[in-house]
Amino acid sequence: MKRAYLIPFAVFVAIAVLLSKGLHLHPAEVKSPLIGKPVPNFSLQDLNQPGRTMTQDDLKGHVSLLNVWASWCTTCLAEHPYIKDFSNYPDVQFYSLNYKDTEDNAIQWLKKSGNPYMSIGFDVEGLVGMDFGVYGTPEAFLIDKKGIIRYKYVGMIDEQIWGDEFLPRIKLLVTS
Amino acid sequence: MIPEFGLMALIMAFCFAMVQSLCPLVGGIYGQRGLIVLGRQAVIGQFCCCLVSIISLSYAFIYSDYSVIYVREHSDHSLPLFYRITALWGGHEGSLLLWVTLLNGWGMWLALRTRDVNENFMAKIFCTLGWVSSGFLLFLLMTSSPFAREFVNLPLSGKDLNPILQDPGLAIHPPMLYMGYVGFAIAFAFSIAILIEGKFSRETATMLRPWVLGAWGFLTLGIILGSWWAYHELGWGGWWFWDPVENASLLPWLVGTALIHSVMACEKRGVLKSWVVLLGIISFALSLLGTFLVRSGVLISVHAFANDPTRGTYLLYYLALVILSSFSIFAWRGPRLTREGSFDFLSRETFLLFNNLILLVMMATILLGTLYPMLLDALHLGQISVGQPYFNAVFKPLAMLLIGAMAIGPLCTWQSMTLQKLLKKISKAFVVAAIIALLLTYFIFDKFYLMAFLGTFFSVWLCLSTLQSLFKKGFSFSRLKEHRSMIAAHLGVAFCAMGVTVTSYHGIERDVRMAPQETVQLGTYKVTFESTSPIEGPNYSGIGANFHLTKNNAHVANLQGEKRLYHVSQMPLTQAAIKPGLFYDVYIALGEVLNHGAWSVRIYYKPLIRWIWLGGLLMVAGAVLGLRRRGYRR
């Protein structure tokens, strides 16, 4: 009977251990279920070449980074100089998804701030974005040679994120 | 100067708290009576210092002293005076100061009310309270001082109070809720003192009961105010979202409810002693746990405070220290508390105990649901969400069991009873309730849902059998006087359950696009969007949308919803247009403005929604009536 009096103590120790673990978790960062899966099929108008269609096949055969952006998104504008800079990196090709934008605004925006992308899928309704599980802009997907999504980052990519999160993964994907 | 004065007072309060926690210990060891009784004086000193501190901070708020960073972050001089004062608890630091002040307010009240009680016993209580309070004061001083100042680059205006907090409901909700949370500190201190004494007399139970009732009453009031505020301020007509912050307030409430009932059994019959002590510890432990969950950022919530990892770490250490030490005292001394009576399988005690356990299972369920996503994430088993549909599904059967036991329990006699007698007593109310529920479902509600029928039945049954306890060979006034507290509180639960059932299952919702002069049908009501007009508030401006509500072409009400833009923070806020009523609300929520002057509008018909809060108020009334009751011992 006396041992039963220890139950509350034991239960609380378990809760406290969990809470101390919980302090170091980041519940708001949702991992994408698409990681390890092939890029969803899509076909979108390519803003870079009028009349051309961009599809999932464009993202195969090389390591690529697919950046989701829009002209109305202020973080995307802040991120853009970095993206232009990183796009000079030799082993990875930059593509993008123009999310819920208008054609005119997007083209104006690119004219003004520069265009580092091989192709730009024009996703006016955001439906392809939905297939990619996009929930905010900017978001970037790292895709391997076989067209399989390997990593997703939500938010602005700056020097530090690029160096810590992207570069090591790109190096690994290039050699594999 | 004044803010520094406030900070000094806070440091003084900490000194008093140290005196309060150390002197009785030292005095106890060396047998110095002078030191033992110092706790009582220290708690009064501590309260006065906290009061000075909170007044200094209010002064900074009233005169918008932007050199105080906390004032700058949470207020603005364009705010009406009332909200400039309530902005004090609009953020983490100030609300924590309020928390500590209220804790000492309870302590002082206890000190003043128990002058003729055994000194040694009270010294243990004040010592415990001193430790609790010094931990919080240290937390306040070390990580979250509300008096931090910065004189360079003084801004001309503040960042303003979050518009959703500029509402009378929310202005008084935190003080009430905190009164409840910290009120359980008294029960906690009693538990620790009882464990150290090693005996728990029925007199002590009598002394403890009003403090538990008081804390529980405040907590209930705080929760209802929060729910009512969420209903009319957060947009889509919900009154409970199972958000982690709401869950945090429900955890101590459930255990507090269990505590009230077992304290009564203990007082009346001298049973369940170590159980009472355990509940006393758990209820306060859950208050602390709630504080941690809300202020450390471990969970995603609509209303979490801006958080900072050092605060989380400190709070966790503090929490672990307080709770683990008290549970070890419980494990060590708990077995010494021996019972004075015993009871049979069929007795009021059994139902009380069973109810206690359902309440605890409910508490454990909320805790499980709230922490489970964290558990899976910590074990790298994926990220999941646990929300309303889960809690609703699991709580329905538990609530029915609880209400069933509530309906039967009070008709039982203490100690023992025969099954025949019990069945005879409960059968009438049971059958009548079933008939009423059937009639209601058939004639009033348009659709049949099994759960809605069961909910209605259990509510009516609880109501009838509660009223039945008033009769003993005819209506008896002495019974009304004796049981008024239980009757009010249990009827409150019945009302609340009825409101929840009917509003969840028999409401109507329409999501439409409306331009001025258009009309939409809602059951037997018609809502006409008449016009829009500009509005101008003290610190906001916006558009008002005017609606006209009719039933069978007869006028019912004119309503105005608002879309506000607050000047300083540039934050938008939507005020729903609500026609309140005892039997139904019509609730019009304004969505985005579409083209051609049309708006996206959601219109709800919410039957009996006010019964939820009305029931809550009845529960509070039950607590107040119970305070006046002298005792269960005869």
Place this chain on the structure above:
Amino acid sequence: MKILFFLFLLFFQLTGYGIQDNYPFTNEGKKQDFVKLTHELRCLVCQNQTIADSNAPLANDLRGQIYQQLELGQSIEEIRDFMVVRYGDFILYKPPLTVQTFMLWLGPFVLLGLASVWVIIFIRRQRR
């Protein structure tokens, strides 16, 4: 004749209250499915809200998507799967019963069972 009457009713309906539901469903069952689904799915960009309760653009898009799929005859389960494939289990406020979540779903009832057993043992023991 019947058709004429029906058309008349329809016309009356349209002129009487020329109000468009934002999601005009062709039958009541679909409408209820819509309400059920939107209250079960989490708005990922919000702090802690369902997509029924949120005004965020993403929530609006997802409501539109659910509406279209329901009208196309998709079942609740199909739409739920559609969401999970894209956004993960995190989007479900009602986690499915799996190996990971069986403690979550069974926990309360297991506890209730244990508690009842404890009450019985406790009362028996103290009655002597």
